[in-house]
Amino acid sequence: METNMEEIRALEYPQLLGKTYLDHAGTTPWAKSLVDSFATDMMTDLYGNPHSEHAPSKLADTRVEATREKALGFFNADPAEWDLVFVANATAAIKLVHDCFRDHAIEKRQNWWYGYHKDAHTSVVGVREGTRTHRCFRNDREVELWIESRGLGGANANDLALFAYPGQSNMTGRRLPLAWPGRIQDRIRSKVYTLLDAAALVSTTQLDLSNTSTAPDFVALSFYKIFGFPNLGALLVKKSSSQVLMNRKFFGGGTVEMTPIGRSMVPRR
Known part of the structure; x- marks a missing residue:
């Protein structure tokens, strides 16, 4: 089946209507279906801080790990090696x-x-x-x-x-x-x-x-x-x-388990 590029452009990239975009090296325009899918997900699921211990945070953590694995797969990078x-x-x-x-x-x-x-x-x-x-x-x-x-x-x-x-x-x-x-x-x-x-x-x-x-x-x-x-x-x-x-000095946020007061050793995650 032949692909009609004009139809795809009109459906997926309405922001380009009547415009010429010449900065693909800077960033590519986003597809409408991608933004719609993201918005639906944000309005359907409740995500929390992935470093907390409640249901929304665990959902966020699960989604982050699934996305990480999918992104590695996009580059044919074995999770055991990368x-x-x-x-x-x-x-x-x-x-x-x-x-x-x-x-x-x-x-x-x-x-x-x-x-x-x-x-x-x-x-x-x-x-x-x-x-x-x-x-x-x-x-x-x-x-x-x-x-x-x-x-x-x-x-x-x-x-x-x-x-x-x-x-x-x-x-x-x-x-x-x-x-x-x-x-x-x-x-x-x-x-x-x-x-x-x-x-x-x-x-x-x-x-x-x-x-x-x-x-x-x-x-x-x-x-x-x-x-x-x-x-x-x-x-x-x-x-x-x-x-x-592994010897990076800066730490913060979810990269550490805790920050003990008065001690130089900080447990890393």
């Missing part, structure tokens, strides 16, 4: 990685080396401000030479090292090699964690994280770039790499 942290957007996901690496380096008394690609979004570039040493790779060839040389011109053997790059350039729309994380893992002698900023890429492309041996350690993305709604993002974390995120 965690998903809901955040405000891709920038918040990248900042979370920054904060965790900074605090881990302090805790372990390591130098933190950071490499990033020239085509990176400002959020990825901004991570360099929290590092001691950093390098901007000016093009793909510089990245390839770094990988093939087994890390020359990069981190020292004892450094905490992170390489970040975009799956797709916000400026040009060019897509960068998704094979880099696997090759970095195979070729570079010392451990280098990899962060993929997938925000622009996943707006039009299916991201497949089923092969953990070639996947990045961390993936930052914004759901509103895919669906238009809601205003949420996520940080996908490979469980085998999650230990580097």
